Amino acid sequence: MSLIDKETQSRIDQWLTAEYDEDTVAKVQALVDAHEETELLDSFYKELEFGTGGLRGIMGVGSNRMNKYTIGKATQGLANYLKKQFPGQQVKVAVSYDSRNNSQAFGKLVADVFAGSGIQVFLFKELRPTPMLSFAVRHFGCQGGVMLTASHNPKEYNGFKAYWNDGGQLVAPHDENVIAEVNAIASVKDIRLEGNEANITWVDSDFDAIYIDANKGLSIHPEAVQAQKDLKVVFSPIHGTGITVVPKILETWGFTNVHVVEEQARPDGNFPTVVYPNPEEEEAMSIAMKTGQRLDADVVMATDPDADRVGLAVKNNKGEFQLLNGNQIGSLLTYYVLSSKKAKGELKDNDFIVKTIVTTNLIADIGASFGVKSYETLTGFKFIGEIITALQGKENYLVGGEESYGFLTGDLVRDKDAVNSCAFIAEMAAYFKNQGKTLFEVLLDLYAQYGFYQEKLISLTKKGKAGADEIKQMMVDLRANAPQELGGVAVKEIRDYENQIAVDLATGNTEKINLPKSDVLQFITVDGDVISARPSGTEPKIKFYCSVRELLKDAAAYETVAVSLEDKVKRMMADIVKD
16 A cells, blocks of 8 residues: 555656756656655655744755755745735845755855845855844844754754844744745746846855954953953864854954864764764764863853854863753853843843743743843744844843753844854853852852752654654643653643643643643643653654752752752653653
8 A cells, every 4th residue: 555645646746747857856756666655755745844943854855855946935935925025125135054065055046036036135155153144134134034054953954944024033923924925836937046146245254243243242241251361162163153153252252262173173064073963962062072171171162053052061060071951051141141230230120031931940030039020932942032022122131042052142133142152151151260160160059049950851753754643643642641640749730832721730720821822731740840742843853851840958969969850850751751
C-alpha cells in the first residue's frame, strides 16, 4: 500500500512540470523512480509554515523543504502583503543571512524577488547576525525584513525569518495573513525571480560601527570595564556570524584580553567541529571550555550560527568551568541590570522586564524585589519583541529573555541579541570581579536570597510526517489523561494554553489565560514546581521543561541541595516524558 495520499501526489505531480527548472524536476523524478516514498511524503505532505521562528526546514526539493521555490514563494507572499499594507509608499526591506550552506545564495534570491516586486532592498554584502538585521529594519526605516538562518539547527537545515517594521518577527495577524498571501500564489510564474538590481542597496561593514556604537551607549558600568579591561574572555562563534561583530563590540567596550577559539573561528555551514551548532549543548561548548581552562579565563562564551543565542561557562566554587543554563544566564543579567540601575538611582516606575512561560520564575522574583513589573509571554522571542513595541513610549523595557539562551538588554532591536548579550555578560563579569566576586558566586547569592531554582529540559526528536503525528498524539494523550501527581507530588493546577484555560484541581475553578492560543500544557504542583510540555515551533521536537525550587540557607549547602533537586526533577520527568 502506497504511503502517498492524493494531496501529496498532487504536489509531487506539480513539481514535475515545466514550471520548475530541469535540475529540480530531475531530483524529484529520481525519488519517484527509486520509490523513495518516505522521503517523498516528508518532502511533499505539506507546505512549509511559519512557526515561532518563521519558515524553517531541511534543504532539498519539495514543498516541505527549503529551496529556491519555497523561499521564493514565501518572499513573494511577504512582498505582496507589504505592498497591500503600505499602499502609496515606497516599501523597503532589509535582508541578511548567516554562515549556513546556501544562506548567501538564498539571501540574494530573496533580495531579487523583493526587488523584482518594486521593493527597495538593503542587502548585507556579507553574512551578519540576526540582531543586526532587526536593527537594520529600524535604522533604514523599513517596513519589513528577512533573515536567512536556521539558528542552531543541524547543518541540513536552513530558514527564513520574516520581520515587520518594528524590527520584530512576524506575529498575529501578520504571520497568518502572509501565509494566506503565500498560499494564493498559484504558479511559479507569479514569483518575480528575475530581480531588479536597481532596487538593491548593498550594506557593507561600515554598518557594524553604527550598530556597535548604539549598543555601547547602553553600557551601565564603563568604569568597571576600564578597571578590569584585561578580563580574560574566551569567545567562540561556532563557525557562525558572531565572528564578524562580537570581537569588535568587546574591543569597543574596552576589553583588551579577548581570545577567539581558532578551531571554530571560520564561518562554515558544515559546522565541522560540532554535532549541533547550539551553545545549549555541552558538546558544542567543549572546545571553548577547554580553551578557557587552558588560559584560566574569567568567562567563556559562544554564539550560535546567527548570533542570537549565547552560551556561557564560568568557574564554579571548585575552580572548574561549569556551563550555565539559559535560566541562570537570564537571571544574572536581570539582577545585574536592575541592581545596577537601582544603585545609580535610575530605576523608573514604568520600567519592566519580560520572560516566557517556560522560563524560570526566578527572573520574575528578582523583578518583584526591585519593584519592577514583569510580563510573561508565550515561547518565542517574537512575543517579547511584540510587548516591547506595544509598550514603547508608555513603559520602559530594561531586560528580558528566555530559557533557550536568548536575551536582550535595552530596546535597540526586537529580537534576542547574543552580540549585545556578550558585551553585557563581559561587563557584568568585570563589575562583579571589581567587587571580588565571580559570576558563579553571584548566582549562589541569588539562590540564597530568592530560593534555589533547578531547571531541566528534555527534548524528544520525532522527524518527518510520522514524527509530527506522534507529537500531536502525545499532546492529545496528555490532555485526555493529565497526570494527577508528578514524582510523588500532587498536581494543583493545569494550564492549557491551547484552550486558554487554567484549572484548579482541588476546587474545579477555572480561569481564562489571557495569551494567544499555543499548544502548551503546564502542570503546577502543590510545591510550586512547574512542568511544561510543548511541541517546538521550529524543530521536529517535543520539549518538556521542569522547574523546581528549594530554599538555600547559604552557599555551603549548594551541592547538597543541588543533588536533592536533581533527584526530584528526575522523578517528576519520569512520570511525564514517555519516549
